[in-house]
Structures are given as structure tokens and as C-alpha cells.
Amino acid sequence: MTVDHLAIAVHRLSEAVPRWEQQLGAAASPPEEVPSQRVRAVFLDVDNTHLEFLEPTSEDSPIARFLAQRGEGMHHIAFAVPSVDRKLAELASAGVRLIDTVSRPGARGRQVGFCHPSAFGGVLVEFVEARP
Amino acid sequence: MTVDHLAIAVHRLSEAVPRWEQQLGAAASPPEEVPSQRVRAVFLDVDNTHLEFLEPTSEDSPIARFLAQRGEGMHHIAFAVPSVDRKLAELASAGVRLIDTVSRPGARGRQVGFCHPSAFGGVLVEFVEARP
Numbered sequence: 001m002t003v004d005h006l007a008i009a010v011h012r013l014s015e016a017v018p019r020w021e022q023q024l025g026a027a028a029s030p031p032e033e034v035p036s037q038r039v040r041a042v043f044l045d046v047d048n049t050h051l052e053f054l055e056p057t058s059e060d061s062p063i064a065r066f067l068a069q070r071g072e073g074m075h076h077i078a079f080a081v082p083s084v085d086r087k088l089a090e091l092a093s094a095g096v097r098l099i100d101t102v103s104r105p106g107a108r109g110r111q112v113g114f115c116h117p118s119a120f121g122g123v124l125v126e127f128v129e130a131r132p
Numbered sequence: 133m134t135v136d137h138l139a140i141a142v143h144r145l146s147e148a149v150p151r152w153e154q155q156l157g158a159a160a161s162p163p164e165e166v167p168s169q170r171v172r173a174v175f176l177d178v179d180n181t182h183l184e185f186l187e188p189t190s191e192d193s194p195i196a197r198f199l200a201q202r203g204e205g206m207h208h209i210a211f212a213v214p215s216v217d218r219k220l221a222e223l224a225s226a227g228v229r230l231i232d233t234v235s236r237p238g239a240r241g242r243q244v245g246f247c248h249p250s251a252f253g254g255v256l257v258e259f260v261e262a263r264p
Binding site: 047 | 147148152179180203205226
């Protein structure tokens with residue numbers, strides 16, 4: 001099991017990301033729109049994983065709701081798996097509560113699926129298709 | 133820059149950790165007491181990094197305060213650096229707000245230092261001495 005990325009919710013990518021780039025000495029990717037989650041995402045590569053910064057693109061985005069309730073901060077952790085659908089099915093059959101029972105398109109052209117935060121004691125966990 | 137670990141605050145290690153072990157298919161280390169932070173820590177190894185689970189050992193532990201305010205969830209992200217003191221000095225001279233201006237003993241016999249959450253837009257960032 002590999003941590004694919006750690007996601008951080010921010011109000012504005014243009015304000016948040018340069019600070020991380022400068023203080024960590026790492027460079028971020030160009031922003032990408034992810035319509036299924038109503039966010040704009042930027043990835044910052046560190047040596048062993050990625051940080052994903054998420055800015056809402058609409059007021060009903062899950063990230064807009066998160067920011068309104070909790071402010072900027074860590075939003076979810078994503079693990080890479082060979083098949084998201086298989087992982088979700090395995091968890092569902094073990095009685096684990098899920099947000100997505102089948103995968104959907106995420107950032108970087110990869111399928112993703114989210115567990116309910118109660119499934120991992122308050123931590124929002126995403127599974128994302130491993131790179132081929 | 134490498135993500136050394138992602139830390140998760142929990143009420144009880146004995147309740148939280150087995151769920152993560154089972155759902156991720158990974159095994160956790162024995163608990164370790166970290167007196168400087170008034171916590172008990174368990175590390176769960178994934179392929180490219182570690183998850184750290186933190187349970188408070190006293191009511192004035194920073195983790196006890198976090199749990200009272202926000203409940204269980206992601207607490208901080210730790211990056212490995214060759215010298216924590218050098219990294220803290222570099223950030224301080226760039227005007228970055230810190231909790232620790234010099235390193236202190238952390239889990240696993242390694243020196244650590246924390247930045248103020250405002251330094252990374254609401255995310256608590258730790259620097260930890262890279263393994264030799």
C-alpha cells in the first residue's frame with residue numbers, strides 16, 4: 001500500500017501554493033480542473049509522494065463546505081491500489097462505510113473512490129488507481 | 133524532500149489502529165511513549181512512508197487539546213531533512229513562524245521541530261531528522 005498523495009484544502013491556490021513551494025524547495029504542477037469534485041487541483045511532488053492542493057470551483061463543492069466548516073488544512077489521504085473498484089468492493093463486503101461504491105474519474109485521468117470518514121476514524125480516505 | 137510520516141490523532145490507539153491495519157493490510161509497530169509531547173505513538177508502515185497514530189498521555193498534551201477541539205483526524209505532516217536545526221534556522225531567517233526554534237527529542241530517537249500552523253496555511257508541519 002502506497003500513499004499516492006496527501007490533499008490540502010485552500011481558499012486560493014495562487015496564495016497557498018507558492019509558500020509551500022518556497023518553504024519546501026519543491027515545484028508544483030499547473031492547475032487542473034476536476035469537474036466531478038468541483039475543484040481545481042495542483043500537485044506538488046516531493047521525493048516519495050505528492051501533495052495535492054484543492055481550491056473549490058463552486059459554492060457547492062465539498063471543498064467549499066470543508067473550508068466553511070474547518071478552514072484551510074489537511075483534507076484527505078489517498079492510497080494507490082491496482083483497482084479502485086476491487087478495493088471498494090472488498091471494503092463494502094467487510095461492512096466498511098463508503099462514499100463511493102464504484103470508482104469515478106478523478107484528477108490526472110485516474111479513477112478514484114472515497115470512503116466515509118467514519119470508516120477510518122474521522123480521516124477521509126481516498127483510493128486512487130495506481131499509475132500503470 | 134520526503135514525507136517521513138503523516139500523523140493522526142486518536143482517543144485510543146487500541147481502538148483506532150486495528151481498523152487501519154485491517155483495512156489497509158499493514159502492520160503497526162509497538163506503542164512508544166514520547167514524553168516531550170505527552171503522547172503514545174504507534175507507526176504503521178506503508179510502502180513509501182509511515183502513518184503515525186498519536187494518543188494523549190495527559191490532559192495537557194497538545195493531542196488532548198486537538199481531540200477536544202476537532203475530534204479524531206489528521207494532525208500533522210512530517211518531512212525528513214538532514215538537519216532539523218538547520219531547516220528551522222533557514223525558515224526563521226526567511227521570517228517563517230515556528231513553534232520550535234531548536235530541535236527537541238521526538239519518537240524513534242530522532243530530533244524533531246514544529247512550525248506554527250500559520251506558516252503552512254493551517255497545516256501543522258514537522259521536520260524530523262532523516263534516518264542516517
